[in-house]
Amino acid sequence: MIRFVGVSKRYPGGFEALRHINLEIEQGEMVFITGHSGAGKSTLLKLIPLLERPSRGQVLVNGVNLARLRKGRIPHLRRRVGVIFQDHQLLYDRPVYDNVALPLVIAGVPHREVGRRVRAALDKVGLLNKERSYPITLSGGEQQRVGIARAVVSRPPILIADEPTGNLDPALSAEIMGLFQEFNRVGVTLLIASHDLELIRRLGQRVVCLEHGEVIDDWAGVAA
Ligand SMILES: Nc1ncnc2c1ncn2[C@@H]1O[C@H](COP(=O)(O)OP(=O)(O)OP(=O)(O)O)[C@@H](O)[C@H]1O
Numbered sequence: 407m408i409r410f411v412g413v414s415k416r417y418p419g420g421f422e423a424l425r426h427i428n429l430e431i432e433q434g435e436m437v438f439i440t441g442h443s444g445a446g447k448s449t450l451l452k453l454i455p456l457l458e459r460p461s462r463g464q465v466l467v468n469g470v471n472l473a474r475l476r477k478g479r480i481p482h483l484r485r486r487v488g489v490i491f492q493d494h495q496l497l498y499d500r501p502v503y504d505n506v507a508l509p510l511v512i513a514g515v516p517h518r519e520v521g522r523r524v525r526a527a528l529d530k531v532g533l534l535n536k537e538r539s540y541p542i543t544l545s546g547g548e549q550q551r552v553g554i555a556r557a558v559v560s561r562p563p564i565l566i567a568d569e570p571t572g573n574l575d576p577a578l579s580a581e582i583m584g585l586f587q588e589f590n591r592v593g594v595t596l597l598i599a600s601h602d603l604e605l606i607r608r609l610g611q612r613v614v615c616l617e618h619g620e621v622i623d624d625w626a627g628v629a630a
């Protein structure tokens with residue numbers, strides 16, 4: 407479903423954040439990307455929704471070489487790849503409902519359908535009763551769940567999450583991972599960058615370890 411073939415990424419200024427990455431992620435997999443700070447985890451994730459482009463090599467999503475994707479098709483790709491950030495990136499002057507609705511409004515989804523889908527997404531993350539609340543009045547874990555609802559509202563087959571539990575305590579982190587596992591159980595492919603080795607180990611999923619932009623380990627998962 408997602409393939410990296412000989413992918414390198416050199417940022418303007420010359421720093422090589424990724425070096426010759428070869429990686430294959432099957433549909434329905436849940437994969438953790440780990441490695442030291444600056445190892446290239448965020449960079450790797452950003453290539454999938456074309457938030458960055460490789461300097462060399464190819465990234466393929468569902469067999470489509472992203473380098474050949476027409477500009478007009480990028481919004482379609484981005485609707486198929488839900489993105490979750492550590493810092494939520496919510497609009498703090500808008501209620502929860504508006505935050506979650508945003509990708510659908512941008513995509514021109516009809517008003518009534520927006521309402522239906524936003525409520526379905528909020529229901530999935532257990533925040534149906536908070537749709538009129540402002541993000542600032544929510545806890546860190548709840549804000550992260552709003553970010554997740556926004557990422558899944560377009561029902562993307564792929565979810566990427568960059569340190570989604572970075573600011574959360576262990577109990578809330580486990581709760582967020584539980585949510586990801588539920589999405590995975592219904593067939594969503596997940597790539598999650600995380601430093602939290604203990605949590606990752608407990609989940610028993612595949613772990614790809616980066617070091618200075620290279621894949622140095624790729625462990626298969628052990629638990630179901
Ligand atoms: N836009 C950019 N321009 C120049 N260099 C960048 C840019 N983005 C990232 N880098 C550099 O590329 C390297 C990899 O960064 P990246 O954010 O992918 O690492 P990471 O593994 O996600 O790190 P962290 O765990 O600290 O988030 C770092 O050295 C970083 O400084």
